[in-house]
Amino acid sequence: MARDPLVVGVDVAARRPCVAVALRGGRTLEAVSWIDADESLAGDRERLFEWLQDLAPVAVGVDAPQRPRRARGAAAERPRSCDAQLAGRRIPTYQVPTRAAAQRAAGRYAWMETGWAHFRELGRRGFEPPVPGGLPGALGQAPAALEVYPHAAFTTLLGGAPPPKSTRAGLRVRVATLRAAGVVWDEYFDHDSLDALVAALTAWRFVQGRAAPLGDERDGFDWLPVPEHGLLSASGRLTERAALAAADLQRAGEIVLRFRVRPGHQAGVAHFHQPLLELVVEDQRLG
Secondary structure (H helix, E strand, C coil): CCCCCEEEEEECCCCCCEEEEEEECCCCEEEEEEEEECCCCCCHHHHHHHHHHHHCCCEEEEECCCCCCCCCHHHHCCCCHHHHHHHHCCCCCCCCCCHHHHHHCCCCCHHHHHHHHHHHHHHHCCCECCCCCCCCHHHCCCCEEEECCHHHHHHHHHCCECCCCCCHHHHHHHHHHHHHCCEECCCCCCHHHHHHHHHHHHHHHHHCCCCEEEEECCCEEEEECCCHHHCCCCCCECCHHHHHHHHCCCCHHHCCCEEEECCCCHHHHCCCCCCCCEEEECCCCCC
16 A cells, blocks of 8 residues: 655754655644754765755755856846735745846855755656646656745735744744644754744645645745635735734643754744743754
């Protein structure tokens, strides 16, 4: 009997470890494997991609632009098509530079350059950016490599922007949203892990034919975890109460009770207050 397919989500970073999670589909989406990869450590990127190759997912969602902005003509002066479409739905985006501009920026775009390298490596390993309307990777096509923007993913799932991910409210809303979407996991609630999880959820929705692309073939597509008929303009920033109501979970105060943190991620979450979250620092790297 064939096992349910796997999808992977990758949160890309440059100054802290990248985080990746594998979800197995079925009645729920269960986290079955996690990995960290520190771009500053020799061999860590290769370790990440060997982990991914061994899992053989049908789709990978990557939290990064898939390539630089085109460098010639009018395209060098305007946003990518997907970014312009997101802005038209009141979802702010990062400015994606040309490769030359990134090189001149002295590390400002280092995480995007890491993402570009990840997409190139995925291409070398047989993953392909899908074309809208094509068959998902689970149905006989090459496994898919999808660009995912987590803030846009959460915003479209909720119908409005959640509180900032650097806040307690923002974390709780993101956890509620993922759980309401059927994602099951019991550790790692830092915002990098939540971004990896929503990237994997988007990959799964793509496999199901329930994800919508924004963009075009020249600039690339950004994928959102809602069907095309569910794409609406964001209603602005939601309060925590409104966002939790949109996520359709009742017991908001009990969502995040325990907080496990990987080495290299403590600084980003240390300001969360103990009455809400119990901070547990994990000494061992994932592998």
